[in-house]
Amino acid sequence: MGPSSVSRRTALGVALAVGVAGCGRTEWYPSDVTPEEYVLRAMIREKERTVARYEAALADGAGPEELLTRILEHHLSHIDALTEALPESPAAGDPQTPLAEIPAPDAVLDTAELSALESAAASARVDRALAVADPGLAQLISGIGACEAGHAHLLDRADGEDGRG
Numbered sequence: 001m002g003p004s005s006v007s008r009r010t011a012l013g014v015a016l017a018v019g020v021a022g023c024g025r026t027e028w029y030p031s032d033v034t035p036e037e038y039v040l041r042a043m044i045r046e047k048e049r050t051v052a053r054y055e056a057a058l059a060d061g062a063g064p065e066e067l068l069t070r071i072l073e074h075h076l077s078h079i080d081a082l083t084e085a086l087p088e089s090p091a092a093g094d095p096q097t098p099l100a101e102i103p104a105p106d107a108v109l110d111t112a113e114l115s116a117l118e119s120a121a122a123s124a125r126v127d128r129a130l131a132v133a134d135p136g137l138a139q140l141i142s143g144i145g146a147c148e149a150g151h152a153h154l155l156d157r158a159d160g161e162d163g164r165g
Contacts, residue, residue: 036132040082043128043141046121047079048102053117056108063111064158071114071151078144085137115155122148 033041054072057063109117125145129138 034087036134036137037087039128039131039141040086040137043144044079044082047075047082049105050117050121051075051079052102053105053109053114056105057110057114060108062108063114063155067154067158068114071118071154074147074151078147081140081144085140111155111159115152115159118148118152118155121145122152 051072054068054075058065058068058072062068122145125141125148129141129145132138132141
C-alpha cells in the first residue's frame with residue numbers, strides 16, 4: 001500500500017462515524033416531510049381507498065349492510081384522527097386529494113375480500129408504528145391496526161354465516 005492509499009479499515013471507520021453522527025436527530029432528514037408526516041399521509045390515503053371500497057360494497061349490496069356501515073364509520077373516524085395528528089403547517093407541494101377525487105375501485109369486494117384487505121392493513125400497522133418516533137402516534141397507529149384486525153374477524157364471521165366460508 002502506497003503513502004496516498006487509505007486502508008479499508010480507515011474507510012469503513014469514516015463511513016461508520018458519518019453514519020452514526022446522523023442517527024438520533026431529525027434534522028438530517030432530507031425532506032420537508034418528516035417520517036411521521038409521511039406515515040400519516042400514507043395512512044390517510046390508504047384509509048381513503050378503503051372507504052371507497054366499503055362505499056362500493058354498500059352500494060352493490062355485497063355484504064351485511066349494518067356491519068359494513070359500522071366498519072365504514074370506523075374508517076372515517078380513523079381518517080379524522082390521522083388528519084388531526086398531522087402537523088399544523090402541511091408540507092409545501094404535497095396537496096391532499098379530496099376523498100371525492102379518489103378513483104372508484106375496479107371491482108366490488110365481497111366480505112371475504114374485505115376481510116383480507118383488513119387483515120393486510122392490520123399487519124402493516126406494526127411497521128408503520130415502528131417508523132415513527134412519537135409514542136402517542138405509534139399508539140394511535142397500533143390502535144387502528146387492532147381495530148382493523150377486529151374488522152377482519154367480524155367480516156370472517158359474517159362471511160361464514162352467509163354460507164360461503
